[in-house]
Every structure is written in C-alpha cells, then in structure tokens.
Amino acid sequence: MLSAVGPPVTVRVPAKINLHLAVGDLREDGYHDLVTVFQALSIADEVTVTRAVRDAIEPGVSVSGADGVDVSEVPADTTNLAWRAVEALARRVDREPDVRVGLHKAIPVAGGMAGGSADAAGALLAAASLWRVEMGREGLMEIAAEVGSDVAFALHGGTALGTGRGERLVPVLSRHTFHWVVAVADHGLSTPTVFGELDRLRARPEAPRRVGDVEPVLEALASGEARSLALLLGNDLQAAAVSLDPGLRRTLRGGVDAGALAGVVSGSGPTCVFLCDGQDAAVRVAAELAGAGVCRTVRVAHGPVPGARVVDGDGGSPGPPSPPRPDPGPGAYA
Numbered sequence: 514m515l516s517a518v519g520p521p522v523t524v525r526v527p528a529k530i531n532l533h534l535a536v537g538d539l540r541e542d543g544y545h546d547l548v549t550v551f552q553a554l555s556i557a558d559e560v561t562v563t564r565a566v567r568d569a570i571e572p573g574v575s576v577s578g579a580d581g582v583d584v585s586e587v588p589a590d591t592t593n594l595a596w597r598a599v600e601a602l603a604r605r606v607d608r609e610p611d612v613r614v615g616l617h618k619a620i621p622v623a624g625g626m627a628g629g630s631a632d633a634a635g636a637l638l639a640a641a642s643l644w645r646v647e648m649g650r651e652g653l654m655e656i657a658a659e660v661g662s663d664v665a666f667a668l669h670g671g672t673a674l675g676t677g678r679g680e681r682l683v684p685v686l687s688r689h690t691f692h693w694v695v696a697v698a699d700h701g702l703s704t705p706t707v708f709g710e711l712d713r714l715r716a717r718p719e720a721p722r723r724v725g726d727v728e729p730v731l732e733a734l735a736s737g738e739a740r741s742l743a744l745l746l747g748n749d750l751q752a753a754a755v756s757l758d759p760g761l762r763r764t765l766r767g768g769v770d771a772g773a774l775a776g777v778v779s780g781s782g783p784t785c786v787f788l789c790d791g792q793d794a795a796v797r798v799a800a801e802l803a804g805a806g807v808c809r810t811v812r813v814a815h816g817p818v819p820g821a822r823v824v825d826g827d828g829g830s831p832g833p834p835s836p837p838r839p840d841p842g843p844g845a846y847a
C-alpha cells in the first residue's frame with residue numbers, strides 16, 4: 514500500500530579502503546575468510562529515500578553521478594544493492610518497500626571502494642529512519658551483513674578490523690587523520706573474478722606471497738604515524754588485480770614516483786590508493802599523478818570518517834548505528 518507523503522531522508526555514506534587484506538583459502542560456500550583493516554574515506558555517496566505516492570512517486574531506484582563519476586553500469590532496478598537492502602528491511606518489519614531510493618554517487622563504481630555496499634548501508638539507515646523502525650544498531654548491522662560482506666562496515670565507518678567475510682567488525686584505535694590520493698581507473702573489476710584469479714594464482718607453484726600479520730598494522734594505526742603505516746599496507750588481492758589488469762603496475766609506480774609514501778590496490782581494485790605524508794603532500798602527489806597519464810581521475814581524501822549518517826530529514830531515526838569510535842577523524846567529508 515502506498516503511504517501519504519512525508520519528508521525524504523538523506524544519508525551520507527563513505528567509501529572504504531582496505532589498509533590490510535589477508536585472504537584465506539576458498540571456503541565451501543564460495544567465499545574466502547578475510548582478515549582486513551577497513552578505513553572509511555571522505556568520498557561519500559548520498560542516498561535519499563522518499564515515500565512512494567500513487568501517481569506521483571513510483572517505488573524504485575534512480576541513480577545520478579557526481580562530476581566525473583560514470584554510473585552507466587549501476588543498475589536502476591531491483592538488482593541494485595540499495596534496493597535489496599530496502600527489501601531486506603521491509604521483509605524484517607513486515608511491510609511493503611513503498612519507497613523511491615535516489616542515489617547520488619561520488620564513489621567510483623566497481624572500483625574496490627565498496628560503493629554498492631555503501632548505498633545499501635545508506636538505504637538501510639534512511640529507510641529505517643523514514644519508517645521509524647526501532648531496531649537499534651545490532652539489528653541494522655545484522656541485516657547489513659546479509660545484504661553483502663562490506664555493508665556492515667559502511668554503517669560502522671571509522672577504522673575497523675573485519676573478519677569472517679569481512680562482516681564481523683571490531684573498532685580499531687586510529688590516531689590522527691591519514692591523507693590519501695585515490696587513483697580511479699577508466700574501467701571496473703568484478704569482485705568475484707578477482708577472488709577467482711587469486712585462487713588460480715595460488716594453485717600454481719609460484720603462488721603470490723601472502724601479506725603478513727595484522728598486529729603491526731594495528732600498532733601503526735594506534736601510533737598515528739603515516740610512515741610506519743606506509744611500510745605495512747598490504748593486500749592479497751593485489752596480485753590478482755594486477756594479473757587481470759597489468760596496467761595497474763604503472764599506476765602503483767606512478768603514485769610512489771609522484772612522492773607518495775606507499776600505494777596499494779584498494780580491495781579487489783582497480784582503484785589504487787596512496788598514503789601521503791600530510792595534506793599538502795597529498796595535493797602535490799595528486800597533481801603530479803594526474804599529469805602522469807596512469808589513471809582516469811585522481812582524488813584527494815582523508816580518513817577515518819564516520820559511517821552512514823542521516824544528514825537531512827531525520828524521520829525519527831533509530832539513532833546512529835555505530836558505537837563510539839576512538840578517532841573518527843575530523844568528521845566532515847571532503
């Protein structure tokens with residue numbers, strides 16, 4: 514049934530990067546166990562959920578892109594992850610998904626920065642707020658984890674250690690703000706294809722080396738020293754992403770040549786992220802990398818930032834989903 518119109522709810526939800534991504538062997542259910550350190554960055558999508566109104570606002574999904582963001586591969590139908598999140602919540606509270614979900618995307622699509630998961634988390638929080646669902650943080654996190662491996666982190670934000678499929682989260686103490694340059698490719702990489710390529714590479718005698726233990730990464734984050742963290746960035750999926758897209762070698766080299774402390778492929782790629790020694794350094798690295806012709810666009814970002822939060826039209830929200838974070842960074846998105 515379609516309800517009377519009320520104010521829409523808008524949620525801002527950040528991209529993530531993986532500072533450390535250790536991938537275990539293929540499980541029987543087709544997933545891999547992960548040990549990962551997520552950080553939420555100041556590149557954010559906006560998700561607006563509006564009540565559907567008969568003959569005026571149809572239930573469904575609309576997608577638009579911020580400057581330079583190609584949204585042609587984002588489905589504007591029921592396969593969109595944001596719509597699946599709304600449906601999952603509607604089922605849980607036994608109602609119709611009688612809403613329109615508007616996505617304004619700044620997070621690169623299929624870039625390894627969990628843009629679809631961010632939209633799902635944003636839609637979940639916005640719909641819960643619009644419908645005044647009293648389910649608390651734990652309830653939303655549970656639905657988030659069902660929708661996708663990275664959705665729970667997009668609600669959580671900050672810096673967190675993820676285990677299982679990446680959906681079991683523990684907040685990580687991260688002192689100070691880290692400054693990043695993000696190199697966006699002119700194409701995407703499919704997450705399952707990259708995991709499959711890693712399995713293939715690991716079956717060969719010269720299997721790629723695995724990343725080390727996570728503890729030193731947690732210590733570097735607690736110290737807040739970018740130079741220490743730079744030495745420890747690591748991603749088991751990087752070898753697979755580079756194998757599928759050998760041009761990424763040039764991108765990774767280009768960032769370091771431009772003056773970054775270190776670079777790593779984000780998640781399943783092909784976006785590469787470069788840790789810089791402060792904000793001014795990041796701006797310089799970004800300018801030089803942009804001129805090097807090794808990626809489509811370059812962005813400057815900082816992290817950690819908070820997870821999904823209502824920025825407009827709070828319809829009596831169930832409260833912020835995240836627990837107190839040790840250091841959510843400066844709070845404002847760039």
Ligand SMILES: C[C@@](CO)(OP(=O)(O)O)[C@H](O)COP(=O)(O)OP(=O)(O)OC[C@H]1O[C@@H](n2ccc(N)nc2=O)[C@H](O)[C@@H]1O
Nearest residue numbers: 543544545625626627661662663678704705708780781782
């Ligand atoms: C690799 C990571 C690292 O943070 O990020 P992205 O590069 O996608 O941003 C994530 O694990 C991606 O999470 P997400 O994109 O939510 O994946 P899902 O939809 O749950 O899974 C898509 C497919 O990826 C593979 N997959 C995903 C997660 C996991 N722990 N093991 C897997 O093998 C499976 O083939 C699965 O069918």
Ligand SMILES: Nc1ncnc2c1ncn2[C@@H]1O[C@H](COP(=O)(O)OP(=O)(O)O)[C@@H](O)[C@H]1O
Nearest residue numbers: 587593594622623624625626627628629630632
């Ligand atoms: N809301 C969404 N935003 C982006 N992509 C989406 C969304 N919903 C479904 N998708 C599909 O998921 C794929 C992966 O997108 P995305 O989440 O941006 O990348 P990644 O998994 O690399 O972090 C896209 O190619 C697209 O087909």
